[in-house]
Amino acid sequence: MRYVLEKSFAFEAMHLLVGHDGKCARPHGHSYKLTVGVSLDRVHADGPxxxxxxxxxxxxxxxxxxxxxYFDHRNLNETLGTDSPTAEYIAEWVFDYLNQTISGLEAITINETATSSVTIRRS
Known part of the structure; x- marks a missing residue:
């Protein structure tokens, strides 16, 4: 049996994609949603x-x-140290960061808009 937990968080941030061939080459912001997925095979038998x-x-x-x-009301180009903080880049960055401290980390989903998201999963 596997227990899959998901916890979501919201933040506002701006970015631009240097060299992009569309609107995203200009500075703009998003209301992002981050979902952290954890997969574990047991529950605690006792205690708090x-x-x-x-x-x-x-x-x-x-x-x-x-x-x-790193994220809320920040310029992601600056705080993440890249000229192209795409949703894919953000998802991978978050996965690498949280993988150090959250056991059972399975997936990270970044919603850049209400209709556009990226999920990165442990392979």
Whole structure:
């Protein structure tokens, strides 16, 4: 049995894609949604997290400081150190960052708009 947990977060940020052949070459912003997916094969048998695979609060404790430092109301070109912070780039950056601290990290989804998203999964 696998338990798949998802916790979502929202942030506002701006970026531009240097050399892009469309509108995204100009500075602009998005209302992003980040979803963190965790996959675990057991729940805690006892203690304060009894019957939980992972406490959603423990996910938030790792994600919220990252969002504050690198994403929310930031210029992603500057904070992520790239001239092309695409949704794909952001998803991979977040996965690499959180993989160090969230056990069972399985997937990261970045919604750049209400209709456009990218998901990166552990292979």
């Amino acid at each position: 997290k009894k019957n939980m695979a992972m406490d959603f609060g423990d996910i938030s404790a790792q994600v919220k400081p990252m969002i504050e430092r």
